[in-house]
Amino acid sequence: MSTNVHSEYIDRDTGKMGMWLFLFTELYLFGGLFIVYAVMRSKYSADFHLAALELNTMIGTINTVVLLVSSMTVAMSLTAIQRNQAGLAMGLVFVTLLLAGIFIVNKYFEWGHEISLQLYPGTEVMKTLPHGGIIFYSLYYMMTGLHVLHVIIGGVILTIVLFKLKSGTINREHFLLHENGALYWHLVDLIWIFLFPLLYLIS
Amino acid sequence: MNDQTITPQNYLNHQTGLWSWLTSTDHKRIGLLYLYSFLVFFSTAAILGLLMKIEKIAPGQTIMTAQTYNALFTIHGIIMIFVIVIPGMAVVFGNFFLPIMIGAKDVAFPKLNLFSWYIYITGAFLGLYSQFAYGHSPDAGWTFYVPYSSSAESNMTIALTAAVVLGFSSILTGMNFIVTIHRMRAPGMTYFRMPLFVWSLYATAWIQLLATPIIGITLIMVIAERTFHIGFFDPALGGDPLLYQHLFWTYSHPAVYVMILPAMGVVTEIFPTFSQKPVFGYTAIAFSSLAIALVGYFVWGHHMFTSGMSYESRLAFSLLTFIVAIPSAIKVFNWLSTMYGGSIDLKTPLLYAVSFIFLFTIGGFTGLLQGALAANVQVHHTDFIVAHFHYIIFGGMGFGFFAGIHYWFPKIYGRMYNETWANIAWGFAFVGFNLLYFPMFIMGMQGMPRRYYDFDPKFATGHLISSIGAFILIAGLILIFSNLIYHSRRGAIASANPWHGVTLEWQIPSPPPHENFDEIPVITRGPYVFDNPYTK
Numbered sequence: 001m002s003t004n005v006h007s008e009y010i011d012r013d014t015g016k017m018g019m020w021l022f023l024f025t026e027l028y029l030f031g032g033l034f035i036v037y038a039v040m041r042s043k044y045s046a047d048f049h050l051a052a053l054e055l056n057t058m059i060g061t062i063n064t065v066v067l068l069v070s071s072m073t074v075a076m077s078l079t080a081i082q083r084n085q086a087g088l089a090m091g092l093v094f095v096t097l098l099l100a101g102i103f104i105v106n107k108y109f110e111w112g113h114e115i116s117l118q119l120y121p122g123t124e125v126m127k128t129l130p131h132g133g134i135i136f137y138s139l140y141y142m143m144t145g146l147h148v149l150h151v152i153i154g155g156v157i158l159t160i161v162l163f164k165l166k167s168g169t170i171n172r173e174h175f176l177l178h179e180n181g182a183l184y185w186h187l188v189d190l191i192w193i194f195l196f197p198l199l200y201l202i203s
Numbered sequence: 204m205n206d207q208t209i210t211p212q213n214y215l216n217h218q219t220g221l222w223s224w225l226t227s228t229d230h231k232r233i234g235l236l237y238l239y240s241f242l243v244f245f246s247t248a249a250i251l252g253l254l255m256k257i258e259k260i261a262p263g264q265t266i267m268t269a270q271t272y273n274a275l276f277t278i279h280g281i282i283m284i285f286v287i288v289i290p291g292m293a294v295v296f297g298n299f300f301l302p303i304m305i306g307a308k309d310v311a312f313p314k315l316n317l318f319s320w321y322i323y324i325t326g327a328f329l330g331l332y333s334q335f336a337y338g339h340s341p342d343a344g345w346t347f348y349v350p351y352s353s354s355a356e357s358n359m360t361i362a363l364t365a366a367v368v369l370g371f372s373s374i375l376t377g378m379n380f381i382v383t384i385h386r387m388r389a390p391g392m393t394y395f396r397m398p399l400f401v402w403s404l405y406a407t408a409w410i411q412l413l414a415t416p417i418i419g420i421t422l423i424m425v426i427a428e429r430t431f432h433i434g435f436f437d438p439a440l441g442g443d444p445l446l447y448q449h450l451f452w453t454y455s456h457p458a459v460y461v462m463i464l465p466a467m468g469v470v471t472e473i474f475p476t477f478s479q480k481p482v483f484g485y486t487a488i489a490f491s492s493l494a495i496a497l498v499g500y501f502v503w504g505h506h507m508f509t510s511g512m513s514y515e516s517r518l519a520f521s522l523l524t525f526i527v528a529i530p531s532a533i534k535v536f537n538w539l540s541t542m543y544g545g546s547i548d549l550k551t552p553l554l555y556a557v558s559f560i561f562l563f564t565i566g567g568f569t570g571l572l573q574g575a576l577a578a579n580v581q582v583h584h585t586d587f588i589v590a591h592f593h594y595i596i597f598g599g600m601g602f603g604f605f606a607g608i609h610y611w612f613p614k615i616y617g618r619m620y621n622e623t624w625a626n627i628a629w630g631f632a633f634v635g636f637n638l639l640y641f642p643m644f645i646m647g648m649q650g651m652p653r654r655y656y657d658f659d660p661k662f663a664t665g666h667l668i669s670s671i672g673a674f675i676l677i678a679g680l681i682l683i684f685s686n687l688i689y690h691s692r693r694g695a696i697a698s699a700n701p702w703h704g705v706t707l708e709w710q711i712p713s714p715p716p717h718e719n720f721d722e723i724p725v726i727t728r729g730p731y732v733f734d735n736p737y738t739k
Contacts, residue, residue, distance in 0.1 A: 010311075010312070011386065013386065014311050014382055014386040014387075017381075017382050017385060017386065018311065018312060018315075018378055018379070018382045021378045021381060021382065021412060022374075022378055024412065024413070025374050025378070025412055025413075025415070025416045026416070028413060028416035028417055029416040029417075029419060029420050030420070031416070031417065031420075032416070032417045032419075032420035032421055032424075032450060033420055033424075035450065036424065036435060036446065036450075039443065039446055040435075040443075043443070121427075121431035121432070121433055122431050122432070131434060131440075131441035134433065134434060134441075135433065135434060135435065135441075135442075138427065138431065138433040138434075138435070142423075142424070142427060
């Protein structure tokens with residue numbers, strides 16, 4: 001049992017502040033990849049241009065829309081629980097999870113297509129690419145891979161939120177986990193908003 | 204054992220058994236978990252250091268091959284830097300005393316705090332495992348410079364993973380401390396009534412939070428490079444090794460301040476107590492901690508003056524390096540002024556604190572010398588650097604740690620160590636330390652490269668003195684540890700406030716009760732007011 005807090009629940013502002021600080025560190029984590037992307041792009045701009053043309057902009061666009069909508073539904077679910085509409089909140093969290101699933105399935109087909117073309121680090125096809133192309137695809141897998149990992153973690157958090165909504169542990173008075181889960185989910189969305197133009201659109 | 208006069212109910216006997224320690228969310232117990240982990244890992248790495256000094260006792264091969272020597276300095280560095288001094292005093296004394304000093308019952312997220320320790324211990328064992336696992340021990344140096352780290356056929360991947368895992372623990376601790384300081388202060392505990400150790404922890408926590416993710420992702424990229432031969436950093440694959448060095452030092456230079464700031468905070472507590480005088484220039488010390496944290500972000504380039512960098516950037520980094528020395532100098536000035544005119548009581552903690560100033564000043568000045576462009580070229584990659592950072596890290600952080608553990612020992616265990624024994628141990632450590640590292644300044648100036656297992660016979664005398672110093676230092680460490688360990692159970696019972704300190708931790712019983720305070724105190728004055736009834 002936690003011994004410090006004067007009640008059973010962690011104070012809302014305290015918990016939210018911790019989450020915000022953690023989200024900053026997440027931005028820095030991706031920031032390192034963005035720096036490498038910037039340096040390598042200026043060094044191999046022609047190679048990056050050609051390699052980016054191979055990516056499927058359609059799937060990228062669909063996934064952008066999917067994540068944006070999911071960000072909206074998770075925000076709506078938080079408002080719903082604050083208005084004491086637990087059923088609606090559960091429904092909206094469920095929709096968010098569904099959209100997360102769609103995102104991952106899309107990603108699976110996209111990666112599957114690229115892998116079937118032998119476009120992944122270590123293959124013979126990759127070795128025939130110019131060096132900038134190799135870097136582009138490696139960064140592509142690292143950035144989207146790290147992002148998908150965050151989608152999965154966010155999905156797990158929201159699943160826990162769903163069960164706690166059901167059991168009533170998250171309710172009108174105590175919705176810190178729900179709020180932090182939503183914040184995390186917005187971060188997942190936000191990072192994608194940067195990844196999408198960097199990888200798919202600038203070509 | 205004589206338990207009659209010890210506080211009947213305290214955090215040590217609140218619950219008993221190993222399991223109660225491994226599942227405790229009490230910040231004091233977590234602090235001690237870190238302390239005991241340090242004892243194990245520090246001893247291991249110190250023995251590796253001693254083995255290196257034995258190898259260098261005479262020219263030629265003495266007890267190990269060049270490859271073994273490479274592995275030893277790598278794993279010595281990885282353990283000492285990532286497992287000991289980066290988490291350092293923040294996790295031991297910070298965990299134990301931060302909540303008490305601001306009048307809180309615990310940190311903001313106690314469960315997360317325990318989780319951080321488990322992440323830490325996982326990373327620490329991974330680090331050790333990389334040394335003893337099947338295959339070659341890591342041999343690329345603790346800086347993981349590419350292309351050594353990306354192409355070496357040793358267990359580098361495990362060592363890199365260890366550093367990433369330890370970084371994650373660091374981030375969570377930093378976040379926990381920032382929120383604790385913002386949200387958990389007792390009524391009346393305004394920011395400028397906080398003890399200065401808390402200010403130094405605050406600055407440290409921000410660095411941990413904002414610098415560590417960069418090293419995490421950088422080392423993950425090196426792991427990817429090793430696995431898939433991508434070519435982010437390795438020049439043989441078309442990568443950019445300088446990019447790696449920039450990313451590495453943007454974390455690892457601020458990390459130096461993660462190591463030293465809490466040590467500065469500890470001695471800032473010790474000087475007023477043993478001079479019975481308010482600290483001189485409270486605000487200046489508080490802001491100098493923040494200034495170090497801020498400017499410390501912009502000096503990383505001075506590690507790379509000889510790696511290839513434009514003349515203009517070298518000038519800028521050189522200037523910034525000189526600027527970052529100013530807040531440290533402000534602190535030294537204020538510590539000395541605190542003692543000036545005070546009623547000085549030269550007990551063991553103050554002895555360590557004063558030698559901290561002495562060693563830290565030597566380390567600091569030799570650091571400035573490397574910030575100067577011309578001198579840097581002369582001493583770069585020599586023993587001079589090794590001596591410099593050991594004066595800062597061991598002389599600063601290490602002696603600061605010993606100052607802290609001797610200062611707070613009666614509070615932590617409710618018992619007193621043997622002071623004569625402690626002072627003799629200090630003598631061994633201080634003399635041994637200087638004998639060990641000072642000759643390295645001279646040899647480095649004369650051109651002795653670092654990380655060589657063999658040397659020109661003209662350096663024989665210097666290395667011999669240095670190796671003798673290593674033995675004396677190890678003897679000192681054994682004396683320190685045995686004194687403390689023995690008396691943690693059998694020492695004389697200590698009073699609640701043996702040093703007549705005035706900060707909050709001295710106003711509660713020794714050892715502290717389970718939740719620190721029966722009632723959350725209401726603070727009505729600054730931290731260093733020495734006219735209160737407790738000191739009379």
